[in-house]
Structures are given as C-alpha cells and as structure tokens.
Amino acid sequence: MGAGGVFAVDHVDHVGVVAVGHATAPVIYGSPAVLPELRAAARLEPAVLLEGDRLASMLGSRAGRVLGPAWYGYATADTLAAAPNPAVRALAEDDLRRLARLREQTPLAERDESGTDGLPAFGYFDGPDLLAVACLGRWHQMPTLGVLTHPRARGRGLARMVVTAAAVHALTWREVVQYRAWHRNTASVTVATRSGFTHYCDGLVIDLAPGSGGDRAPS
Numbered sequence: 136m137g138a139g140g141v142f143a144v145d146h147v148d149h150v151g152v153v154a155v156g157h158a159t160a161p162v163i164y165g166s167p168a169v170l171p172e173l174r175a176a177a178r179l180e181p182a183v184l185l186e187g188d189r190l191a192s193m194l195g196s197r198a199g200r201v202l203g204p205a206w207y208g209y210a211t212a213d214t215l216a217a218a219p220n221p222a223v224r225a226l227a228e229d230d231l232r233r234l235a236r237l238r239e240q241t242p243l244a245e246r247d248e249s250g251t252d253g254l255p256a257f258g259y260f261d262g263p264d265l266l267a268v269a270c271l272g273r274w275h276q277m278p279t280l281g282v283l284t285h286p287r288a289r290g291r292g293l294a295r296m297v298v299t300a301a302a303v304h305a306l307t308w309r310e311v312v313q314y315r316a317w318h319r320n321t322a323s324v325t326v327a328t329r330s331g332f333t334h335y336c337d338g339l340v341i342d343l344a345p346g347s348g349g350d351r352a353p354s
Contacts, residue, residue, distance in 0.1 A: 136162060136336075141177050143167040150194065152203075152339040154181055161185070166343065169194060185318075187339050199342035204318040208332035209311050210302050216331040219300040226256040226268070233265040234258070241283055248317060250281030257300040259293045267293035269301035278305035278312040282326060294326045302330065 136153065139160025150165035150173065161181050163173050172193045176184055183189055191198040226234065234256065238246045249270075256270040266288040272279050280301045284294045298314075305312040314332045316323035328334070 139163075141170070141173045143170050148343055150190065150198075150341045150343065152184055152187075152190070153336050154185055154338070155336040156334055169197060169343070185337055185339050187341060190339075191341055194341065194343075197344050199344045201339070201341050203337075203339035205338050206316050206318050206324050206327070206334065207336050207338060208314045208324075208327045208334050210306075210314070210330070210332045211311050212303075212306055214331040214333055215299060215302055216295075216329060217299055219303050220259075220296040223257050223259050223296050223300040225300075225304075226254060226258050226265075228254070230256075230258065230265065233260075233263070234268060237265045237268060237283060237285060240285060242286070246283060248281075248320065249283040250279075251283040255301075255304065257297050257304065259296055261288075267297045269294075269297035271301050271305055273308075274313070276309070278308050280305065280312065280314060282323070289322075295330050298326060298330045 136155045137158045139158055139162050142162065142164040143166070144164045145167070147166055150169060152161050152163050154161040161184060163177055165173050176190045176193055179189055185204040187201040187203060191201055234251065238251065250272060251268050251270040253270060256268050258265045258268040260266065267282070267284040269280050269282045272281070280298065282294050282298050302312050314327040316327065318324070318337060
C-alpha cells in the first residue's frame with residue numbers, strides 16, 4: 136500500500152484508487168479488462184486521479200457511478216480525544232421514531248451520506264428531541280460509524296460527543312474503528328479529526344457498467 140502501483144483483480148465490478156497518506160504513489164486496481172486504462176491513469180497527478188473525472192473519461196462507456204473521493208480515518212483507545220460525555224446515551228428501540236424525526240429534519244443528501252438509520256446508536260437529547268446521533272455499522276468486520284446533527288443544533292460540539300461515545304462502544308468489538316466521509320464534506324472530516332481519528336487514506340471507486348469486465352452489475 137505504501138509503494139502504490141497498478142493491480143489487476145479478478146471478480147471485481149469496479150475500479151478503485153487508494154492513496155495512503157505519505158505513500159509514494161496511489162494504489163490503482165480493477166478488472167484485467169481495463170488494465171491498459173489503469174496504467175495510463177497511473178501517470179496522472181494523484182490529486183487529479185482522485186477527483187475521478189479523468190479516470191472515468193479514460194474508461195469511457197465502461198464507467199458507471201463515481202463514488203468519492205472519500206476520506207478514511209481510524210481511531211483507537213489511545214487516540215480518542217475525550218471521554219464519553221454523560222449527556223450522551225445509547226438509543227433504544229423506542230428511540231427509533233426520534234431518529235426518524237431527526238432524519239426528516241435534515242436535508243436529503245446529508246442524511247443519505249450519514250448512514251444513520253439504525254441501532255446501535257448513541258445520541259444527544261434535548262428533552263424528548265434527538266439533536267445529534269452517531270450510528271454504528273460493520274464493513275468486513277471493521278466497525279464504522281456515521282453521524283448526523285440537527286441543522287439548528289450545529290456548532291455546539293454535539294457531533295463530537297456522539298462520535299466519541301459510539302467509537303468507545305465500537306472499540307469493545309475491535310481495537311480500531313473507521314470513520315468515512317466524502318472529502319468535500321469538510322465539516323464531517325473536521326468532526327473526525329477533532330474526535331481523535333487519524334487520516335489513513337483517500338479513496339475513489341468507479342463502478343463498471345455491466346459487461347465491462349466485472350462479474351456483477353453495480354449496486
């Protein structure tokens with residue numbers, strides 16, 4: 136991962152770029168069918184490559200949905216910036232209607248990106264109202280989390296409170312927890328870094344159109 140390079144990977148339905156912090160070059164991978172295009176893309180500047188437009192153009196009609204670039208950070212018990220705030224508590228089944236209400240009050244693009252749609256979750260309440268939430272999930276056994284704050288409750292540090300509580304719980308599953316956010320979402324990245332997540336890499340995925348070399352249609 137540190138040396139970078141271009142790799143052909145069987146049975147994938149996408150092209151990926153992973154730029155590890157301080158690595159000499161990004162890792163670029165995809166189906167053997169698009170290997171020539173990936174080798175050509177390796178000559179691009181990393182910042183241009185990660186934006187995705189040039190790589191998608193090289194892939195032509197084989198390029199589907201472009202996802203990213205995304206920011207990936209990781210936290211451990213040693214890096215978390217603070218202890219959980221007692222004002223934050225775990226959500227129960229009875230709180231899911233409050234979570235649904237918070238999502239209804241948030242712009243569609245934000246709630247879709249947040250990944251905050253179920254338990255386990257940790258929230259900050261103002262009386263009966265849920266103002267901020269961090270929900271936990273798993274990606275290939277890696278704990279991940281998403282966060283959402285009511286638009287009128289931002290700038291108060293609530294996101295960091297719920298992220299910290301969720302991360303502490305996730306560390307009972309595994310010794311490291313992941314935070315992902317679109318690179319353009321600078322507010323979310325700031326929450327991650329202030330909560331104690333250390334940047335590891337930036338990533339980009341471009342789905343391949345059916346019949347372009349992957350075994351499955353984009354999902």
